[in-house]
Amino acid sequence: MVLLAVSFICFLIFRFTGDPVLMLAGKYATQQEREQVRIAYGLDRPFYVQYANFLGNALKGNFGKSYISQVDALDTILERFPATFELALTAIFISLAAGVLLGVVVSIKPGSLVSRAIMAGSLGGISIPTFLMGILWVMLFAVYLEWLPPFGRGETVQIGPWRTGFLTLDGIKHIIMPALTLSGYQLAVILRLTRAGMREVLSEEYIKTAWSKGLSPFTVIVKHALRNVLIPVVTIAGLSFGELIAFSIVTESIFQWPGMGNLLLVSIFETDHPVIVTYIMMAAFIILAINILVDLLYAWLNPKIQYN
Amino acid sequence: MDKNTLKPVLSIDNLKTHFFSRKGVARAVDGVSFDLTPGEVTGIVGESGCGKSVTALSVMGLVPNPPGRVVDGKILFHQKNLLDLNIKELRKIRGAGIAMIFQEPMTSLNPVYTIGNQISEMFRLHKGYNKKQALDAAVDMLDRVQIPSPHKRVHEFPHQLSGGMRQRAMIAMAMSCDPEILIADEPTTALDVTVQAQILDLMHRLKDEFSTAIQLITHDLGVIAEMADQVVVMYAGQVVEQAGTRELFQHTLHPYTRGLLASIPVLGHRTRGMDEDLTEIKGMIPSLYDLPAGCRFSNRCPQVMDKCKTHLPELTEMGGGHRVRCWLHTKGTTL
Incomplete structure (x- = not known):
């Protein structure tokens, strides 16, 4: 249902955003040539026919061919998917690990100098836009320190249909900066969420119970407090993971990362409608799928919720 | 049981726990002394904010710091001053030697772990049992607190149990390592009356079985009359x-205690037209930041004298272990 709505809206929007025929037939085509192209691509037919055709094909897994490369739009995107997925995965991993850890530190010693520095940093993480952060990382690690490569994905290994950068040192070096950039905002959000949650949970009665049992501070904080805090944190992290996959456009273009976001950008410049529409459908699908996964995870974390 | 033959298991001596904030110093516990005797129930009574719970938390070393801190006094447990112990030594006593149960069984159990998990944690921590042994011991404890089908209940989460069951589970957890002292902070306040009686019964039985000293914190004098061997009234x-419970109810000395006793609603009084309204202690408990100069009850006391407003009476022994802090009863003053 959601997917249907998304498909309709994006189809509608692209009716009014530039005529792909101009692009397809070239700048110097005659009027006659343009009409030929229009008919060849079925762009002369009424809107609802085009839409019905698109839907029918989409259900069969056929999202049409890219106007530019004449390759299946879905294949083009899926080929780019591993790069984006790995980037998003690394980013969410960084933001979860660092965000929760720092959030716990801040909540245990709220007044300390370290905590204040972390909180100030998190404010930066929320307010510095992604492109600026990316450029700053490049300046620091690639230009001054020359530790990390500034662009590209480096060496990759092909495993079946999946092309991974995790298995080579070069690939890992390449992913650090983009992942840091992409994770910045989420990290700050998760940190603040963890801190707020910890503050609330640490004053709960069952934490008093845990202390009164003689448990170590580590057990009280990690087993008894953090587990309760993680319920909302995982929800947010999960939902934002979908967004990271779908909208890592800015980061990918800064680091020339060969992922879906970069592909989308190029396709928009070239008015490559099938690719854009397919991309948006993919994004909607991914976010929906992750929503379902998060719901399941939520049930697992929170015993009060059970799905039958 | 004869009180004099048994040595106290815990002696609180001139305990002072203060809270430091921008508004000033709140003397939440200000020179409190009493003993706990094995197999006896010591009731601590008083209105909210009189320092009952803070006294208990001080014994456990769980006063939130900052802002709170034990500034003076001794808490002797087997001749060892708990206030001198480091956190590691204290942790060995928490749960194993002194256990605590709280008012609200709804919130005092962790919602994301099964009660079996939470009880077996005690056995694993203090007795070094492995997972299997600890779970068996937890089932055994649930059986002892009369939870039906303990094998099934042990795998349930707190929200699957009723309030009374949760408090039973909480008691099972607290009693699991056979502690010498059980501090029960308003253990029945949040429960239905019928369930209250069951829980009190259970505590009474376990106390005799394990010869535990119970420090029962409550504002319910009915519970005190039912359970306690001696009573400490705090204000x-x-x-x-x-005093001993019987002595206190029969020969009430302090006007505050009398007020507490008078404010218990008596069944049938109103319908028979004996009392128009419930009796109450007039006025509010004073702010801990702004205590009266003399006796702290002087601003509400129906029998207040001039001396009360300027001079604080000492806690004075009246014979037979009955002690009172009131100028009405303190003869031969130091003035």
């Missing part, structure tokens, strides 16, 4: 009266 951070 604004101080002990105002202390």
Whole structure:
């Protein structure tokens, strides 16, 4: 249902955003040539026919061919998917690990100098836009320190249909900066969420119970407090993971990362409608799928919720 | 049981726990002393904010710091002052030697772990049992607190149990390592009356079985009459009266205790037209930041004298272990 709505809206929007025929037939085509192209691509037919055709094909897994490369739009995107997925995965991993850890530190010693520095940093993480952060990382690690490569994905290994950068040192070096950039905002959000949650949970009665049992501070904080805090944190992290996959456009273009976001950008410049529409459908699908996964995870974390 | 033959297992001596904030110093516990005897129930009574719970938390070393801190006094447990112990030594006593149960069984169990998990944690921590042994021991404990089908219940989460069951589970957890002292902070306040009686029964039985000393914190004098062997009445951070339960109810000395007793609603009084309204103690408990100069009860006391407003009476022994802090009864003053 959601997917249907998304498909309709994006189809509608692209009716009014530039005529792909101009692009397809070239700048110097005659009027006659343009009409030929229009008919060849079925762009002369009424809107609802085009839409019905698109839907029918989409259900069969056929999202049409890219106007530019004449390759299946879905294949083009899926080929780019591993790069984006790995980037998003690394980013969410960084933001979860660092965000929760720092959030716990801040909540245990709220007044300390370290905590204040972390909180100030998190404010930066929320307010510095992604492109600026990316450029700053490049300046620091690639230009001054020359530790990390500034662009590209480096060496990759092909495993079946999946092309991974995790298995080579070069690939890992390449992913650090983009992942840091992409994770910045989420990290700050998760940190603040963890801190707020910890503050609330640490004053709960069952934490008093845990202390009164003689448990170590580590057990009280990690087993008894953090587990309760993680319920909302995982929800947010999960939902934002979908967004990271779908909208890592800015980061990918800064680091020339060969992922879906970069592909989308190029396709928009070239008015490559099938690719854009397919991309948006993919994004909607991914976010929906992750929503379902998060719901399941939520049930697992929170015993009060059970799905039958 | 004869009180004099048994050595106290815990002696609180002149305990002072203060809270430091921008508004000033709140003397939440200000020179409190009493003993706990094995197999006896010591009731601590008083209105909210009189320092009952803070006294208990001080014994456990769980006063939130900052802002709170034990500034003076001794808490002797087997001749060892708990206030001198480091955190590691204290942790060995928490749960194993002194256990605590709280008012609200709804919130005092962790919602994301099964009760079996939470009880077996005690056995694993203090007795070094492995997972299997600890779970068996947990089932055994649930059986002892009369939870039906303990094998099934042990795998349930707190929200699957009723309030009474949760408090039973909480008691099972607290009693699991056979502690010498059980501090029960308003253990029945949040429960239905019928369930209250069951829980009190259970505590009574376990106390005899394990010969535990129970420190029962409550504002319910009915519970005290039912359970306690001796009673400590607290007001604004101080002990105002202390006696054996029967003695206290029969020969009430302090006006505050009398007020507490008078404010218990009596069944049938109103319908028979004996009392128009419930009796109450007039006025509010004073702010801990702004205590009266003399006796702390002086601003509410129906029998207040001039001396009360300027000079704080000492807690005075009246014979037979009955002690009271009141100028009405303190003869031969130091003035």
